[in-house]
Amino acid sequence: MSSSADSAPSRLTPATEAQAPSGPATAGESPVLLAARRARTAAAELAPLPRTARDAALLAVADALEARAEEIVAANAEDVARARENGTSAAMIDRLTLTRERVASIAADVRHIVSLPDPVGEVVRGSTLPNGLELRQIRVPLGVVGMIYEGRPNVTVDAAALCLKSGNAALLRGSSSAYSSNTALVAVLRDAVAGAGLPADAVQLVPGTSRESVHELMTARGLVDVLIPRGGASLIQTVVRDSTVPVIETGVGNCHVYVDESADLDMAVDILVNSKAQRPSVCNAAETVLVHAGIADRFLPRALAALAAAGVTVHGDGDWEKAGAGVGVPVVPATEADWAEEYLSDDIAAAVVPDLDAAVAHIRRWTSGHTEAIVTRDAQAARRFVSRMDSAAVMVNASTRFTDGGRFGFGAEIGISTQKLHARGPMGLAELTSTTYVVTGDGHTVE
Amino acid sequence: MSSSADSAPSRLTPATEAQAPSGPATAGESPVLLAARRARTAAAELAPLPRTARDAALLAVADALEARAEEIVAANAEDVARARENGTSAAMIDRLTLTRERVASIAADVRHIVSLPDPVGEVVRGSTLPNGLELRQIRVPLGVVGMIYEGRPNVTVDAAALCLKSGNAALLRGSSSAYSSNTALVAVLRDAVAGAGLPADAVQLVPGTSRESVHELMTARGLVDVLIPRGGASLIQTVVRDSTVPVIETGVGNCHVYVDESADLDMAVDILVNSKAQRPSVCNAAETVLVHAGIADRFLPRALAALAAAGVTVHGDGDWEKAGAGVGVPVVPATEADWAEEYLSDDIAAAVVPDLDAAVAHIRRWTSGHTEAIVTRDAQAARRFVSRMDSAAVMVNASTRFTDGGRFGFGAEIGISTQKLHARGPMGLAELTSTTYVVTGDGHTVE
Numbered sequence: 102m103s104s105s106a107d108s109a110p111s112r113l114t115p116a117t118e119a120q121a122p123s124g125p126a127t128a129g130e131s132p133v134l135l136a137a138r139r140a141r142t143a144a145a146e147l148a149p150l151p152r153t154a155r156d157a158a159l160l161a162v163a164d165a166l167e168a169r170a171e172e173i174v175a176a177n178a179e180d181v182a183r184a185r186e187n188g189t190s191a192a193m194i195d196r197l198t199l200t201r202e203r204v205a206s207i208a209a210d211v212r213h214i215v216s217l218p219d220p221v222g223e224v225v226r227g228s229t230l231p232n233g234l235e236l237r238q239i240r241v242p243l244g245v246v247g248m249i250y251e252g253r254p255n256v257t258v259d260a261a262a263l264c265l266k267s268g269n270a271a272l273l274r275g276s277s278s279a280y281s282s283n284t285a286l287v288a289v290l291r292d293a294v295a296g297a298g299l300p301a302d303a304v305q306l307v308p309g310t311s312r313e314s315v316h317e318l319m320t321a322r323g324l325v326d327v328l329i330p331r332g333g334a335s336l337i338q339t340v341v342r343d344s345t346v347p348v349i350e351t352g353v354g355n356c357h358v359y360v361d362e363s364a365d366l367d368m369a370v371d372i373l374v375n376s377k378a379q380r381p382s383v384c385n386a387a388e389t390v391l392v393h394a395g396i397a398d399r400f401l402p403r404a405l406a407a408l409a410a411a412g413v414t415v416h417g418d419g420d421w422e423k424a425g426a427g428v429g430v431p432v433v434p435a436t437e438a439d440w441a442e443e444y445l446s447d448d449i450a451a452a453v454v455p456d457l458d459a460a461v462a463h464i465r466r467w468t469s470g471h472t473e474a475i476v477t478r479d480a481q482a483a484r485r486f487v488s489r490m491d492s493a494a495v496m497v498n499a500s501t502r503f504t505d506g507g508r509f510g511f512g513a514e515i516g517i518s519t520q521k522l523h524a525r526g527p528m529g530l531a532e533l534t535s536t537t538y539v540v541t542g543d544g545h546t547v548e
Numbered sequence: 549m550s551s552s553a554d555s556a557p558s559r560l561t562p563a564t565e566a567q568a569p570s571g572p573a574t575a576g577e578s579p580v581l582l583a584a585r586r587a588r589t590a591a592a593e594l595a596p597l598p599r600t601a602r603d604a605a606l607l608a609v610a611d612a613l614e615a616r617a618e619e620i621v622a623a624n625a626e627d628v629a630r631a632r633e634n635g636t637s638a639a640m641i642d643r644l645t646l647t648r649e650r651v652a653s654i655a656a657d658v659r660h661i662v663s664l665p666d667p668v669g670e671v672v673r674g675s676t677l678p679n680g681l682e683l684r685q686i687r688v689p690l691g692v693v694g695m696i697y698e699g700r701p702n703v704t705v706d707a708a709a710l711c712l713k714s715g716n717a718a719l720l721r722g723s724s725s726a727y728s729s730n731t732a733l734v735a736v737l738r739d740a741v742a743g744a745g746l747p748a749d750a751v752q753l754v755p756g757t758s759r760e761s762v763h764e765l766m767t768a769r770g771l772v773d774v775l776i777p778r779g780g781a782s783l784i785q786t787v788v789r790d791s792t793v794p795v796i797e798t799g800v801g802n803c804h805v806y807v808d809e810s811a812d813l814d815m816a817v818d819i820l821v822n823s824k825a826q827r828p829s830v831c832n833a834a835e836t837v838l839v840h841a842g843i844a845d846r847f848l849p850r851a852l853a854a855l856a857a858a859g860v861t862v863h864g865d866g867d868w869e870k871a872g873a874g875v876g877v878p879v880v881p882a883t884e885a886d887w888a889e890e891y892l893s894d895d896i897a898a899a900v901v902p903d904l905d906a907a908v909a910h911i912r913r914w915t916s917g918h919t920e921a922i923v924t925r926d927a928q929a930a931r932r933f934v935s936r937m938d939s940a941a942v943m944v945n946a947s948t949r950f951t952d953g954g955r956f957g958f959g960a961e962i963g964i965s966t967q968k969l970h971a972r973g974p975m976g977l978a979e980l981t982s983t984t985y986v987v988t989g990d991g992h993t994v995e
Contacts, residue, residue, distance in 0.1 A: 145912065149935035230957055234946060243968050244938065326968055342792065347969045368991040375993035465592065487986055488596035491691065499681060499989030508994070509985070510677055521690050521773055521982035522794045523970035535968035538956070539934055542946030544815040546822035547955070 132308040133317035137245065137272060137324035143302035144244040144270040144326075150299070152219040155265055158297035162262065163211040165293035166286075170204040176285035177254065184278060196253050197279060207255050214262045217512045220530040221268045235541040240534040242268030244326040247318050249274045249340060251332035254282040260329075261290055261304045263515050267533035270303045272325060274318055277310035319344035326535075331516050334443065349524055349532075351516035354384035354471035355443045356501045359460040359486065360404075361477035362395035368498060369400060369476040370407045376474060376501040377449050378411035384517060385472050385504040388443055389450040391460045397424070397453045405430040408449065417451040440467045457482055461489045468492055470519045472504040493519055493526035579755040580764035584692065584719060584771035590749035591691040591717040591773075597746070599666040602712055605744035606662045609709065612740035613655040613733075617648045623732035624701065631725060643700050644726060654702050661709045664959045667977040668715045682988040687981040689715030691773035694765050696721045696787060698779035701729040707776075708737055708751045710962050714980040717750045719772060721765055724757035766791035773982075778963050781890065796971055796979075798963035801831035801918035802890045803948045806907040806933065807851075808924035809842035815945060816847060816923040817854045823921060823948040824896050825858035831964060832919050832951040835890055836897040838907045844871070844900045851898075852877040860894045867900040887914045904929055908936045915939055917966045919951040940966055940973035 130138075147155070166173070177199040184194050226238040246269045248260045257275055264271035275283040287306040295301040307314050319328060322345045330340040334353045341350055358376050360369045376387035392400055401424035408415055409430045415421055416439045417432040425432030432451075439450040440463070454460045464473055474496035475486040483497045494504040504527060506514025511529030518524040524532035577585075594602070613620070624646040631641050673685040693716045695707045704722055711718035722730040734753040742748040754761050766775060769792045777787040781800045788797055805823050807816045823834035839847055848871035855862055856877045862868055863886045864879040872879030879898075886897040887910070901907045911920050921943035922933040930944045941951040951974065953961025958976030965971040971979035 145936070145938070148938070149932075228957065230955070234950065236956060238973075241938075345789065347967065349969075365991070371991060371993055379994055483988075485596075489592070490984070491592070491595070491688075492984065494985040494987060497986070497988040499987055499992040500994055502994040503681065503987055503989075503992065504985070508677070509683060510675065520794065522796075525982050526685075526985045535972050537937070537939065538941040538951070538973045539944070540941060540946055540950055541930075541944040542950075544812070544818060545946040545950065546818055547826055547947055547949040 131317055133314050134321055134324065136302075136305050136308060137247075137318070137321040139302040140245045140270040140272045140305055141324050143300035144242065144268075146300050147265075147268050147270060147303055148242050148244075150268065152221070154297075154299065155219075155268060156215045158294050158299045158303075159211055159215045159262055159265055161293040161297040162258075162265075162290055163208040163215070165289050165296075166204055166208040166211065166258065169289050170201045173204055173282070173285045173289065174199055174201060177279075177282040179281040180254075180279050189278070197282075199254060199282060203255070207258050210255075210259060211262045214266050214513055217266065217530060219266075220534050223531075225536055232545060233543065234545055237539045237541075238536050239539055240531065241537050243533060243535050245270045245272055245324065246533060247272045247274070247321075247325045247328040247346065249315060249318065249328065249330045249332070249336065251276045251336060252279075254279045254286060256331065257283045257286045257306075258290065260515065261287075263513055263530060263533060265294070265299075265303060266513075267530045269326075269533055270300075270305075272305050272307060272318065274307040274315060280310050316343065319346060322346050329516055347523075349516070349518050349528070350520040351518055351528075352384045352471075353443060353469045353519060354386070354517075355389070355441065355467060355469040356385060356387045356472045356474070357389045357391060357460075357464045357468060358387045358474045358476065358501065359391045359454075359457070359464070360393060360396065360400055361457060361475055361479060361482050361486075362393040363479040363482060364393075364396065364400070364476040365478055366396070366400055366403060370403055372474065372476050372498070372500050373404060374407050374411050374413075377408070378413050378447065379500070379502055381413075381447050382445050383502075384443075384445075385502050386445070387449065387474070387501045389440060389452070389467070391452050391454050391463060393457065393460070394420075394453050394455050401453075402428045404451075405432070412447050414448045415451050416448060418453060420453040421451045443469065457486060458489075461486065465489075465491055471517065472496065472501045474499065474501050493517065578764055580761050581768055581771065583749075583752050583755060584694075584765070584768040586749040587692045587717040587719045587752055588771050590747035591689065591715075593747050594712075594715050594717060594750055595689050595691075597715065599668070601744075601746065602666075602715060603662045605741045605746045606658055606709055606712055608740040608744040609705075609712075609737055610655040610658040610662075612736050612743075613651055613658070613705065616736050617651040620651055620729070620732045620736065621646055621648060624726075624729040626728040627701075627726050630728075636725070644729075646701060646729060650702070654705050657702075657706060658709045661713050661960055664713065664977060666713075667981050670978075672983055679992060680990065681992055684986045684988075685983050686986055687978065688984050690980060690982050692717045692719055692771065693980060694719045694721070694768075694772045694775040694793065696762060696765065696775065696777045696779070696783065698723045698783060699726075701726045701733060703778065704730045704733045704753075705737065707962065708734075710960055710977060710980060712741070712746075712750060713960075714977045716773075716980055717747075717752075719752055719754060719765065721754040721762055727757050763790065766793060769793050776963055794970075796963070796965050796975070797967040798965055798975075799831045799918075800890060800916045800966060801833070801948075801964075802836070802888065802914060802916040803832060803834045803919045803921075804836045804838060804907075804911045804915060805834045805921045805923065805948065806838045806901075806904070806911070807840060807843065807847055808904060808922055808926060808929050808933075809840040810926040810929060811840075811843065811847070811923040812925055813843070813847055813850060817850055819921065819923050819945070819947050820851060821854050821858050821860075824855070825860050825894065826947070826949055828860075828894050829892050830949075831890075831892075832949050833892070834896065834921070834948045836887060836899070836914070838899055838901050838910055840904065840907070841867075841900050841902050848900075849875045852879070855896065858894075860896055862896055862898050864898040865900060868898045890916065904933060905936075908933065912936075912938055918964065919943065919948045921946065921948050940964065 223240040261271045290304045291301040416435040472494040506527035670687040708718045738748040863882040919941040953974035
């Protein structure tokens with residue numbers, strides 16, 4: 102029977118090459134596609150591994166990050182120097198900079214991820230069918246997860262660790278401004294992963310810093326199972342538009358706070374200021390406040406004073422302008438552009454609406470689908486508002502800033518999805534998995 | 549305060565126009581985009597409705613189908629006549645044909661869908677966070693579901709009913725060969741839905757039969773929430789490649805049966821013949837059989853006899869050819885193309901593999917990710933096979949034909965997903981929903 106090996110060689114393609122549905126590597130393939138193909142092979146080796154093997158590799162990663170902090174910080178210094186030459190802002194340089202302490206806290210984050218429950222193998226649904234077939238729907242890794250991200254090098258380790266924890270291979274395309282840092286970090290990660298007996302190709306940095314490499318990653322359908330862009334709106338829109346690989350859209354947050362006629366005004370002021378000003382640069386910060394006309398005359402003066410005290414500039418409609426004039430707080434006249442704007446700064450758009458339904462209409466017209474909040478004492482108003490929103494999260498008498506995987510108790514977050522398919526809202530480890538149906542019988546056939 | 553209405557008119561856009569994130573309709577917009585925009589408005593009205601309202605509309609649909617069967621059958625006759633003129637095969641004409649009896653059974657299917665549990669509002673995850681915030685992840689409708697499908701007009705009613713049951717608006721693009729039937733059916737559906745007080749635009753047929761109308765539907769991003777193509781491989785690949793709207797890939801099934809060394813041979817023959825021949829034209833029928841070399845000499849002759857008796861032609865490797873010669877059953881020499889083929893006919897590709905891992909490698913190399921089966925008495929072999937597959941369903945000692953929403957007990961099926969994101973395997977009503985996080989507090993702010 103071993104002669105069978107010769108009769109149809111194609112079926113004996115070694116497993117290491119056989120993983121790619123689009124077949125073995127072809128000559129002259131680009132470095133990005135070759136990396137994706139290696140990732141696919143690694144993913145096939147990762148999938149059947151038990152939690153203990155994945156956790157051991159992650160602990161080795163954490164130890165290696167601390168042991169090799171020196172070379173990581175040295176590589177990072179090259180990026181920082183380049184950023185200085187390019188006149189990058191102090192804030193951006195601070196986000197880019199790695200120190201021994203920051204590397205240690207990144208390692209601590211990895212150890213935290215080790216401690217999280219294993220999403221792989223969870224039985225999502227199970228039953229014994231009337232004919233005796235045993236049906237189980239089980240969580241399995243997605244396979245190859247591509248990440249395209251900007252900014253801080255800690256995302257490189259965070260994304261790789263979350264992918265490994267969930268049994269996925271990570272293909273990382275970070276910012277070119279952090280290329281030296283990311284190259285050093287990924288070298289440390291790969292050595293640690295290989296040292297723990299897992300395939301080093303489970304973690305790869307996309308070769309090169311060209312735009313072309315991003316495009317190749319976005320079109321590696323059949324090799325990359327999902328792409329997760331993390332960064333500004335333009336990056337995300339580019340990926341969503343051009344990718345033929347399935348994408349999980351993240352992050353853009355034009356979040357709204359609606360202050361209902363029945364709101365507790367102290368609570369409304371607190372929630373508004375916290376939603377806008379506690380950390381204006383993040384996607385779950387509020388960008389527009391809508392106020393019911395019935396309480397505008399009482400609420401606007403207090404809101405304007407509190408927002409001014411928090412250093413927030415209001416871009417308001419006619420009512421807000423009048424109220425601003427009344428209390429001596431300057432209000433920038435709002436244009437339609439303000440309703441669409443994700444400021445990510447100490448600015449907020451502000452309007453008065455005649456009723457709750459007008460607030461609903463405004464939000465549905467302009468939202469990016471991230472998070473909306475209502476402040477109200479009226480249970481029916483809360484119910485009506487919640488049932489008419491079309492966003493990943495709706496807050497009732499709570500700050501928009503709570504939309505976060507950590508604050509939701511997921512233990513980790515790979516991003517916040519603003520799309521409706523697969524994952525919506527904060528994405529934890531479970532959102533990095535797919536499922537498969539395992540059906541066990543005893544010779545069952547259909548009639 | 550009503551003067552506020554003038555100060556920023558944009559925010560007072562009526563709700564009916566405000567639903568489309570891309571804004572109100574623009575002059576000269578195509579009929580398809582206008583239909584999508586109306587669907588979006590209808591979806592916003594459907595979302596908050598309770599189950600009773602949706603079920604009442606579906607019961608009205610079932611009654612109307614029976615009451616107006618005459619005009620449906622008359623319209624269908626036009627399609628059938630056109631098909632005859634075009635020399636369509638008798639089998640295709642049979643699939644296209646509607647009779648009073650078939651319309652009655654379609655109505656019965658709608659009543660069955662009414663009886664299914666409501667997926668909308670199900671709390672998928674819920675907890676009270678340490679700070680007292682109440683977190684609930686709740687199923688909500690996707691919004692606007694676009695269906696592009698071939699063949700039988702009953703799919704038009706089935707898809708519309710499943711969308712309505714799950715609170716979605718349905719935008720239907722059926723086969724041009726069934727355009728008269730679909731036009732009549734959708735007219736009946738819309739009248740019944742409107743008569744029950746729901747928006748008629750919750751069910752729409754995409755205007756026209758041009759390829760252009762399909763392209764417009766595929767690129768209506770922001771108006772259509774998901775596209776589900778149902779039909780042949782070429783249709784599905786076109787949609788997957790060209791759509792900027794999120795797609796749920798369905799149906800293509802290059803399914804495998806692997807007969808392990810330890811298999812019960814009687815069981816293996818039964819499962820193989822059932823998987824291939826019970827209904828060869830469907831996506832969960834087997835297209836390739838792989839046999840462990842250790843039992844090939846005992847299994848191949850029996851399998852060849854049973855497959856021949858079932859009218860199946862074997863496209864086999866060298867071992868199968870030899871075995872065929874031995875028992876006088878002709879075997880067509882297999883080429884690499886056979887490993888990739890979804891025959892959907894009385895044909896099967898067949899190979900002998902040296903061991904289970906070679907079977908795994910072959911399947912991962914060639915599968916479309918639908919369903920694979922192993923026949924074995926060895927629990928470790930079953931476990932190893934299951935953990936190394938990358939498909940929507942894996943059968944252990946059961947026919948591949950069981951991968952079906954009805955047989956899985958889902959009560960309904962909109963299709964079988966072969967992708968990993970959002971839905972994998974048979975899709976029931978839950979797969980036509982997204983989720984949203986509702987977070988209820990008492991003035992909670994973040995520190």
